[in-house]
Amino acid sequence: MEQDNQIFGIRAIIEAIEAGKDIDKVFIQKEANGELMNELTKTLKKNNVNFSYVPIEKLNRLTKKNHQGAIATIAPISFVSMETLVEDVLAKKEKPLFVILDQLSDARNFGAIIRTAVCCGADGIIISKNGAAPVNGDTVKTSAGAVFNIPICKVDHIKDAVFYLQGSGVTTLGATEKAEQEIYDVDLNVPIAIIMGSEDKGINPSVLKIIDVKAKLPMFSVIDSLNVSVACGAFLYEAIRQRR
Template sequence: MVFLYLCPMEKEHQIFGIRAILEAIDAGAAIDKVFVQKEASGDLMKKLLAALKRNNVNHAFVPIEKLNRLTPNNHQGAVATISPIAFYDLDILLEELNSANKTPLLLILDQISDARNFGAIIRTAECTGVHGIIISKSGAAPVNGDTVKTSAGAVFNMPICKVEHIKDAIFTLQASGIKTVAATEKTDQLLYDVSFSEPVAIIMGSEDRGINPSVLKIVDEKAKLPMFGNIGSLNVSVACGAFLYEAVRQRQ
């Protein structure tokens, strides 16, 4: 039996206990992340670690104090957070957009790890008519209570696709005739000189490192925002909003 614990602070679904988490993995539950106690041992823990690796489940090793803060229950060295939404398959999303004769406007988030930034981006994306958001299975911010709150509930209206690798998703989009545009300061081209009226996916990078260099090598175009102040960068959710509203302006 799988036990769910509803965290009173974040209204976030959790699974605690190694056997319960193993059952959830076998059942195909939408697990966002598993927190595993550092230096924990035992046959059952080895089985859990093998299942996490085999199913590419996002996980982290943490001190027991972290697990004790996550749940007052007997966690047995492992706590999993469960997404409140069901994730989309990228190929199915593209098929639906094609069937509806829509001009795709997509977002790719490369290793954005802050749940509040993620929620703010989802909210702006929903307001600007984005058809879907693509994130990686590992390293991405979880869909948790903070995400839901900062998105103002928009997370329930936005298709979100989890993929194994961002680069593979980009290749899939390009093969489907969707242009990929990276938001990066490593270019001389401003976003106002890029066409967003055609099928396009905008790529935003992580809060601290930006877009992965290997991703930058394969995108179709790069664009940046003009900056006039002493601070050389914007919060990623603010920058994302500027790119999306330029796309809205061009599409109207």
């Protein structure tokens, strides 16, 4: 992890959050306590900043400096609001293409999806504030720098993003092996948001209930699923094929 993308020390992290810095994630030492640490956790929760408790060994690997039990990573990009993203894109395009990632947790998968999304001309990527893969050095490297070429926004809940897009006339399509129809039977030549789930659990059941369309990829093996970045690529390129 790049030292330039780190903030260490409890008070420094609190001040960075209150100053409006784009904090990607905060790592807090397990079982750490004290008045200042309690203030930090309250600030994190109040501002919906993604954080997790980790062993001190992990913190010591991230930096050799005095971290006081807390290290924050700063995103190398600035996030945009979902409302701004959707409004700006709809003002310019009749058939936008968005990607929603529901609890995707691997930074390298995230980076690979970003790279493919940029290559396919996607208009933006939407992720959740909590539980999502970090936008860090691995993400930037795997995306081959594409992370700087597409708007990314964070939302409190993926369901909120789905409702907002639906209200804006965008069809929401979930990639799931539970679907009855294949992606090749779905009309993608419309305003659409493709939703990909986490590596292990797929799309959250509560999200599946509210999306417009579900689709799957055909599988011809005892292996019943693809890597999420590969599956996302297949969905995106089918959208491109239909729109050509």
